[in-house]
Amino acid sequence: MIQSRSIFLSAGVPDPNAKHYMGEADTAAISALVSALLFVALGRRQIVWGGHPAITPMIWAYAEALNVDYGKWVTLYQSDFFKDDFPEENARFGNVIVTKAVEGDRERSLEIMRRRMLSETRFEAAIFAGGMRGIFDEYRLVTELANGAKILPIVSTGGAAAALGAEVNASSDLVDELDYVALLFDRLSIDPNESRDEVGR
Numbered sequence: 001m002i003q004s005r006s007i008f009l010s011a012g013v014p015d016p017n018a019k020h021y022m023g024e025a026d027t028a029a030i031s032a033l034v035s036a037l038l039f040v041a042l043g044r045r046q047i048v049w050g051g052h053p054a055i056t057p058m059i060w061a062y063a064e065a066l067n068v069d070y071g072k073w074v075t076l077y078q079s080d081f082f083k084d085d086f087p088e089e090n091a092r093f094g095n096v097i098v099t100k101a102v103e104g105d106r107e108r109s110l111e112i113m114r115r116r117m118l119s120e121t122r123f124e125a126a127i128f129a130g131g132m133r134g135i136f137d138e139y140r141l142v143t144e145l146a147n148g149a150k151i152l153p154i155v156s157t158g159g160a161a162a163a164l165g166a167e168v169n170a171s172s173d174l175v176d177e178l179d180y181v182a183l184l185f186d187r188l189s190i191d192p193n194e195s196r197d198e199v200g201r
Contacts, residue, residue, distance in 0.1 A: 006121045007041055007188065008149065009034070009049040010138040011129040014159045020133035025159030029178075030130040033154050034058055036180035037127060041188060043068040043196035048075045048121050050113060050138075051096075067198045071095045077117040081109035114138055118145040125150040125188055128161040135160035152187055154180070 011034060014025045034055055041047060042063060049055075056076070063070035074095065081101035099113040114137065123146040128135050135153075142149055155165035155175040165174060177183045185192055 005124050006046040006048055007037070008118065008121075008123045008126040008138075008142065008146065009037065009047055009129075010126065010131060010135055010142075011049070011055055011157075011161075012052045012131040012134065012159075013054040014130060014132045018132060022132050022135075022160040022163055023158060025130040025161075026157055027130075029154075029157045030055075030159075031058065033127075033129045033157055033180050035062065036184055038062040038066070039181060040184040040190055042066055042070075043073055043198060044190055044194050045124075045188070046073060046075060046121070048077070048117060048123070050077045050079075050117055066196065068196065073197065075121070077113055079109045079113040081106060110134070110137070114141050115145065118142060122146075123149040125152055127184075128153040128164055129157040130159040130161055132160050135164055139164055150187065154183075 011030060013027055013030060014021055014023070035058070037047070038059065043066060059074055060070060063074065072095070076096045077099060078096060079099050079101055083098070097116070099116050102108040102112070118138070118141045123142070126139070126142045126146065126149045128139060139151070142151070151168060153161045153165040153168065153170050153174060155162045155170055156178060173183060184190070
């Protein structure tokens with residue numbers, strides 16, 4: 001069951017050779033941001049995202065380390081268009097939702113996935129890190145389908161998230177704060193003492 005207080009993660013490591021490239025990103029910062037989000041929210045809030053092959057393994061490993069049931073607390077959406085490129089960790093997630101593909105049409109397939117992903121859950125926040133043009137595609141769908149969610153572009157991660165931060169005139173903490181754990185505890189209104197739903201507890 002998807003929780004009512006959910007967080008949408010839009011993150012990716014940009015490929016400079018891709019046509020959707022929107023600028024250099026800080027790979028270490030993206031990794032640190034995702035790790036911070038997992039430390040702050042995993043087992044406390046549902047995390048929903050569209051899988052990225054560079055990040056899915058990180059989420060799996062972090063859930064194992066925290067002894068949290070990733071199948072319960074992480075919902076991963078993937079388009080069947082990319083089935084040949086799914087990371088092996090997909091098979092370990094208990095809640096992978098595969099959306100239909102439009103044969104030969106990558107963009108339409110992604111739109112179908114994103115619309116379903118952002119309309120099936122009630123989000124209290126949307127976090128954007130690194131990424132390419134898809135960051136903007138997902139941001140615009142968040143404003144359409146998840147109106148009211150906090151928009152949190154983490155500018156220091158670079159890539160499209162930095163461009164989005166400029167577009168929405170992100171506040172100074174989203175631009176300058178590098179202590180992502182403190183930033184996310186504050187912006188997601190999560191008490192550090194809030195209990196975490198650990199496996200077998």
